[in-house]
Amino acid sequence: MSEARPNSTDPGPPSALLAELTHRCPLRCPYCSNPLELERRSGELATAEWMRVFDEAAALGIRHVHLSGGEPTARGDIAELIAHARGIGLYSNLITSGVLMNEGRLDGLIDAGLDHLQLSIQDIDDESADRIAGLDGAHAKKLELARQVKERGIGFTVNAVIHRHNIHNLERMIDFALRMDAGRLEVAHVQYYGWALKNRAALIPMRAALDEATRIVAEAAERYKGRLAFDYVVPDYYARYPKPCMGGWARTGLNVTPSGRVLPCHAAETIAGLDFDNVRQHSLADIWSSSPAFLAFRGTGWMEEPCRSCERREIDWGGCRCQAFAFTGRASATDPACSLSGLHNEMVAIAERESAAASPAFAYRQF
Amino acid sequence: MSEGTGQLDATTVPRLGRGVRLQHDAARGAWLLLAPERMLELDDISHAILSRVDGKMSLGGIADDLARTFAADRDVILADVSELIGELTAKRIIVV
Numbered sequence: 001m002s003e004a005r006p007n008s009t010d011p012g013p014p015s016a017l018l019a020e021l022t023h024r025c026p027l028r029c030p031y032c033s034n035p036l037e038l039e040r041r042s043g044e045l046a047t048a049e050w051m052r053v054f055d056e057a058a059a060l061g062i063r064h065v066h067l068s069g070g071e072p073t074a075r076g077d078i079a080e081l082i083a084h085a086r087g088i089g090l091y092s093n094l095i096t097s098g099v100l101m102n103e104g105r106l107d108g109l110i111d112a113g114l115d116h117l118q119l120s121i122q123d124i125d126d127e128s129a130d131r132i133a134g135l136d137g138a139h140a141k142k143l144e145l146a147r148q149v150k151e152r153g154i155g156f157t158v159n160a161v162i163h164r165h166n167i168h169n170l171e172r173m174i175d176f177a178l179r180m181d182a183g184r185l186e187v188a189h190v191q192y193y194g195w196a197l198k199n200r201a202a203l204i205p206m207r208a209a210l211d212e213a214t215r216i217v218a219e220a221a222e223r224y225k226g227r228l229a230f231d232y233v234v235p236d237y238y239a240r241y242p243k244p245c246m247g248g249w250a251r252t253g254l255n256v257t258p259s260g261r262v263l264p265c266h267a268a269e270t271i272a273g274l275d276f277d278n279v280r281q282h283s284l285a286d287i288w289s290s291s292p293a294f295l296a297f298r299g300t301g302w303m304e305e306p307c308r309s310c311e312r313r314e315i316d317w318g319g320c321r322c323q324a325f326a327f328t329g330r331a332s333a334t335d336p337a338c339s340l341s342g343l344h345n346e347m348v349a350i351a352e353r354e355s356a357a358a359s360p361a362f363a364y365r366q367f
Numbered sequence: 368m369s370e371g372t373g374q375l376d377a378t379t380v381p382r383l384g385r386g387v388r389l390q391h392d393a394a395r396g397a398w399l400l401l402a403p404e405r406m407l408e409l410d411d412i413s414h415a416i417l418s419r420v421d422g423k424m425s426l427g428g429i430a431d432d433l434a435r436t437f438a439a440d441r442d443v444i445l446a447d448v449s450e451l452i453g454e455l456t457a458k459r460i461i462v463v
Contacts, residue, residue, distance in 0.1 A: 063392070063399065063401060063406050064404070064406065089390060115388065116386040155384075155386015156386070157403055183385055184403055228459075229459050
């Protein structure tokens with residue numbers, strides 16, 4: 001038995017497709033990782049186009065399709081897309097805010113073959129959760145959906161994005177996931193791209209709060225082993241080494257935007273100078289094997305020092321290209337999250353300064 | 368449903384966890400165990416064991432069945448079955 005993983009020189013086929021079905025979303029979370037320039041409904045791929053993308057993904061060896069957005073259930077054809085995915089042997093995961101769902105709709109998606117649902121929560125108390133989501137009544141709807149999913153018995157993950165306004169409620173979020181019988185809890189510190197970068201000063205926690213959260217997750221992961229699995233995403237501003245972003249550029253999965261552009265990661269369009277192919281003109285197989293944007297930072301050949309000779313080059317793959325570009329203007333630079341980067345101290349100083357100051361108001365995500 | 372991995376013995380009845388399915392993959396020529404964020408490609412032995420996990424058969428029953436099918440030592444098989452099920456239970460791919 002083996003976990004299907006690429007080796008170090010040839011990534012092999014991708015294992016996952018992140019299908020951003022739409023950028024439309026009733027929530028306005030200030031940490032949204034969607035781009036500041038959101039795509040309009042008129043540009044979205046049609047049902048038949050998404051089905052063809054799923055077919056191409058399956059032929060390429062992909063078995064996991066994550067239906068994401070925006071809010072994927074804002075599309076009226078979500079059940080059709082799930083049924084199509086199931087019919088060709090794809091494992092479907094709906095990444096949802098839950099606020100557009102009701103019992104009948106949930107049953108329709110399960111009947112269509114939905115394998116797994118991932119529900120986001122913004123906090124644990126209604127008032128704070130709704131304030132972060134930018135939508136009154138959102139949290140109550142999420143709780144109702146969680147109860148319905150618990151009864152249905154499909155795979156269930158709770159996703160909590162953590163920042164300075166909710167990090168103190170982490171233990172209660174863990175209790176919630178346990179009560180709702182979730183098999184997984186994603187505790188994801190905000191990653192600073194898109195809207196989140198715009199709101200960084202309002203979101204970034206102090207280092208002590210991060211350390212406490214890390215301790216809580218480590219203890220809970222041990223205590224609830226076999227019952228609740230944890231996926232912990234750390235904020236790398238305070239890290240010693242960068243995160244192995246996406247498991248390495250263009251190595252494990254690909255991301256299709258609402259209008260069909262294919263990206264190695266969802267923030268890749270923030271890097272100036274990269275052109276992304278579209279599923280309307282090219283097959284996923286061609287894009288995976290030879291799209292210039294995918295080849296640009298695949299493997300280790302593109303690396304500069306200190307990455308090039310670093311013994312961790314195939315552990316963290318140089319960190320995040322988007323973050324490197326955002327800080328240095330050069331996407332091939334060392335990710336400043338790495339302590340070996342000349343800009344690392346500056347990055348830490350920003351985190352310490354912003355987290356110690358009073359939080360500015362949120363700039364809510366909007367079209 | 369008991370919580371945590373607990374102690375496995377011959378009477379333990381395993382079943383696939385929520386959101387987990389076993390699927391033959393023509394392209395890979397192999398059986399896959401698909402789970403949230405995971406894809407395990409099964410070798411023949413793992414598949415022989417996991418294809419018998421139906422929420423009814425105990426570990427002892429699975430070992431008996433495999434011992435008959437493959438004319439092998441039942442106790443050795445039970446140890447292998449318990450090891451695999453224990454490993455997957457910790458990952459919540461199997462629940463007991």
